Every structure is written in structure tokens, then in C-alpha cells.
Amino acid sequence: MIDELSIRLQTYLAPKLAAPDLVVSDLARIPGGASRETYRFRARYAKDGKSIERALILRRDPAASLIETDRTTEFRAYRAFHELGLPVPEPIALELDAAALERPFFIMEEITDCAVGSILAPDPYGPHREKVGQQFWSVLGRIAKPDPGDIGLGDFDGARDRTTCWSHELARWEKVIDEDESEPQPIARAAIRWLRRNPPPPAQKISVVHGDYRTGNFLVDAKGDIRAILDWEMAHLGDPLEDLAWALDPLWSHGDPAHPAGTVARDRAIAIWEESGGLCAETQALAWWEIFASLKGLAIWISAAREYAEGRNTEAVNAFSGWYCLAFHNKVLADRLGGAP
């Protein structure tokens, strides 16, 4: 299968890169989440008398996806933020026609010699925790900074009105739970009712929201520099606090919510984000978005469990999400809304 995919990829890429002698090699599947199949490969070709070797990534739609995400959205977000100079891989090609590789896909630069932090690792960044934290929270502020229209993303899905960011996202994820729950979810339902009864203030601005900015979705090199922010498939327009709250969530805190994302102290993380983005994390508004973040997590894990249980996507990570992560976020929400024991 890999050999056949290599040949088809080669056939597709050669004209795209104006390199008729292009050869694809070393194609291998790598972990990349349940919503896309991810492969790394090498493309070798000659250009202007020089021999070129490029390390590239193929992200192909699976037969079934955890959350229906738009690869066009993901590709455009990569392009916009790569051009802004953020640590984002260079996107190379987007193909929506299934003829080339059986399903839609896109190709981007591979960032080599890096690692992602596991959410189960107790101290994923070790001596680089401070440096990673400074960059992690600062980059998140920089994502929120530009006007979406100025970077060509003004037509992204999401709220256009600062007063409706919260209700737009709440309705989106409530619908996911309505459609995908396999059994009644009393904590998720109570959270939805609480969020609706206690709306946050209007967003301070409409920003591009990454949608899944967290441990596991960025690459760090051996010196502790963040080299790539990945997985933009849930990018949309909304309240920048949505991304901050998601990144602060205890599930990505490596057992220590006082140091979110396994990095710096929570207050400092928020201050770095505020300074970098020119934004304010007002306490009450952030508290609403943190409850929402855990509910959004539940919705994603409920979907994962359903996909797995019904055999549509039996990636091991879906079983993990639908079991471990679901139980974790139920506990977080029950303690937050019901009062910590």
C-alpha cells in the first residue's frame, strides 16, 4: 500500500513542483491524530542544476473523521500564519479531488528533529519548561492579534458579532453531543445549562481561534524552541479567550493545573498571552470559557467514543479519548460546577 501511495504521490507532485524527475521515497505513516492520516516522506528532484531534497508531510482525509473538519480551513490557516512568520510549517499543496490519492489531502513542509509532548508525561519539557512556556503563551497571543480579514481568513466559519461568540460555539458543541452521545450525559447537560444561564461578556475582539492549541499539537526542538504549531483543522473565528481557556485546561496540565501545559505558572502564562496579543483575560469571562473548554472536550471525546464503538474509526487514540479523556473532563466539570470536594 505504501509503495502504491508513493507512486501516486510522485505522479501528483512532479507537475505541481515543476519537477518531472521528482522521486518520492521514505514514505511512512506517523502519529497525527484521528482526524487525518499523516505520513512523512522525502521528495528529491533537480532544479536549476541543483539537487533538492525536501522533507514533506502528507495529511490525507481518513475514511471517517472524528470531528468533521475542513482541510481547506486547515491549509489556509497554515498558509496565513506561516506568512505572518509564526512557527507554522509551510503549506505546499491542497488537493480536494479524490482522484489523486483516493481522498482529499494536503502537503506541507516537515519540521524535523523535533518532538511533541505527551499529555501523560509528568514533565514534558524538563529544563526547557520556562522557555517553552514563554514561547507557547506568546505565540497564542500572536495568533489572536491580527484582524482575520487582514490575513485573508475573514470568511472562516464562526461568529462575526462579538456578542454571539459564546452562543455560536456553545450551540456548535451542543449539537455534536446531541448527535453523538451513546448514553445520557448528566454532567455535560448540566454544564450546557449553566453556560447558557451565565453568559460571558462580549468578546473584546473577533480573532482567528486555533481551536486545538495545546500540549501535543506543537513541536519543540532539543533547545526548547517551539518550531511548529500544528493541527489547525478546527480553526474558526471567535473570542480569543476560547483558545486561552482551552490551552489552560487541566487535561493538558500534566497533573499540575497551576502550571498549565506543563510550562510556567498560570498567572504568568496569562500575562504573557495578554502582553503578546494586546488583550485582557478578564477573570469572569475566562472562567466561562474554561467551563466551556471542558464541555467542548467532552463533546469531542463523546464523538470519539461513538466513532470507535460503531467501528467507523477504530484508531487507538479514539478509544483513549472516548474513555480516559471523557472520564477526566467529567471530573473537571463536576468539581467546577458542583463545588470541589
Added chain:
Amino acid sequence: MKPEVDQILGISAGQLMTSLVPLLPNSYAQGSSAVLSFMMLFAAQEYERGAEIRATDNAEMRMVLGLLAPIVDDAELKKKLEDAAISTDPSLLISKLNQSNAHLRALLIALHTHLESQGSDAARAGERRIWDVLKASAARRLLNPPGG
């Protein structure tokens, strides 16, 4: 049975991680197999505690439904709560416990929603009792990650 199922799963997960995963040809296969070994460790935990968790959840939900039924003014809901409160689990099979659990959860949601719409102190106290049940259930179902 000796060895017990949880022991078999735990040892198998360890062998998978230490002996087999390093032999796999690429990081996708290695990563997926590592997650599979986590699933085996979680399954080992659940083998030991699964029936107990569900039976306890069901007993606590029946208790709170019965306790709060008298303050519900919706006759139809009240009757359903009273019937559920005196129901029992016919079997300790996980599938049967899950069926009861889903029915009781649906009633708990209905009760919780109803009380939130009421203005009385009794309703507020009832909400707190429901949250106590939900918090206990969530804590009970939390999984211990490998090494955690």
C-alpha cells in the same frame, strides 16, 4: 481464576510496550501500539472495578431520585422518579448495569433540569444533592494513567 484477567492484561501490556513496540517499523505503529497497551491497562482496572462502579452509581442515583421526588410538582416526572427509586438491577452483567445506568441518568437529567427551574430553597438543596452524586460518580470513573 488464576491468573486473573486484570493480571493477564497488565502483564501483556508491559510485554507489548517493552518487547514488541521497539521492534515495530515506524512511529505510527509504535505510537498506536503504545496507546493500545494503555487501553489494556485501563481494561485491567475496569475488569476489577467495572461492575462495582456501575452498581454504586445506580444505587446512588436511585437514592437521590427517591429522596427528591417529593419536592417535584410535575406529577408525571414524580411518578417516574418514584418508580425508578424502587427499581433494582436484575443482573450484574455490565451490559445490564449499563442499561439501568442510562435510564437512571436520563431521569437524573430531567430532575436536575426541573429543580433548576424552581425557586425554592428545597430545589437548591436538591441540586446540591444531585451534584454530590455526579461528583462521586465522576471521581469513581476516573482512570489511573500508566505510572500515575
